[in-house]
Amino acid sequence: MLLPARTLRVSVATAAAAVAVTLGLTACGSDDKSDTATATTTSAAAAGADHGAHGTATAPTADELKATLVLVADPAKPTAEKTAIIVNGDKRTANIDQMNQALAGYGALTFAVTDVKVEGTTATAQVVITSPHGAAPAMPMTWEHVDGKWKLSDATACTMLGFAQAPCTS
Template sequence: MRIFSAGVALAAAVTSVAGCSSADESDRTDHNSTSAAESSATATDAPAVAPPTSGELEASLVQLVAPDVDAATKAAAVENGQARLTNLETMTAALANYGAITFEVAEPTVEGETSTADVAIATPRGTAAPSPQTWVLIDGDWKLSDASTCQILAMGQAPCA
């Protein structure tokens, strides 16, 4: 299959795309747009969102590459998902008969509304060395960041434009 060419290509794709993103900071939504007065009032009233576990982050990646999960569901689980809908449809169709893709997610770190974890990706063609992936907190949910989503999509021959 030409979906994923080889484990080495996977590692190269992750590494080469890691520093690139089609979204710049102006594309990111301000996830913390409450005023200072609202923040102090809600900070004492509402519990903080729990940091994600490696299992939760792994589940989000498994869902992203699952051929039996529709692209709209995947789009809802990633930052900037509606803009990536066509890419997600392309990758989902391409992975229909590809085989199992698994992820090993290290313990994540959280800084503000961003969580980062090293992720190793194993496919029928090989395993890529762990590389950092990020998730962002959006409306109380941890979603795969646009940059990390684009890395996965590039490996699935559905790169972000």
Template sequence: MISPTARVTCTAAVLTALATLTGCSSDSSEDTAPATTTPTTTTSTVAAAPVTTEQLQTQIDVFFDPAATSADRAAVVENGTARLAVLDQFTGVLAGYPLTGTVGEITTVDADTVTATTDVTGPHGGAPMPLTFEQVDGTWLIADESACSVLSMGRLSCE
């Protein structure tokens, strides 16, 4: 699902491209069409700052912190409030089986989505997992499907 912010960014990019194309003219002196002006909305588009490993690591630290409340976890997960019941169960799992996550390489998917290779480690070892993060209202959150993937490792279901 494309976020409203991504739609605005894409629309602005398309308008800018169209304005550039319409501003081109031929070498012929017979071309007397007036230049097309660009809408002011395209000039006000500001590219978002790239996400940092530290920003994503903060969200992962809260998600795996055994002392964090379910509400704390919900605040770092996309649609987290809808997942409170399963996050309550996850809090119980973390009390007996602590996990940690270390964010590694980040790959940009689009302006509001990135994937980060994250080493998820527990008492019996760990493995790298690609976790997706979504930017919602200016905050990077663990994507719902990625949170559910981690929860399923503990035999918890988002269904």
């Protein structure tokens, strides 16, 4: 059973605030002023650079990141396809099955992905999720470059699974 639209909006807003605070606290952990100048790049600035030996990866486009979200949220896609694009996705199989059942009759979700930033092998973007009941405020979501692919981070996957009433427990 899905939550009423108001409860879903409150849940999304609460999760977005928690993620924003967590990312904000993490960003405050360094006193090295050069971090901001060298470590964070936008996808436009890094699109042609592949720095695999230096711990960074070619920056993904907003459309590439959006494609992972669309696939994860599509109840018609098999669980195996979804686990393949989530970091350690195999441990989320039961959650994904539960989410697929919950989303089957819910209606389409759409995603707007903007402000892609890459630091090392982690990409962060602002994402607005729109459901049949309206849009949630923009929230940061993360991806990790693993085995040559940009995969949805476990934390972001768990956020999405939680919205679909299939929360991660570990």
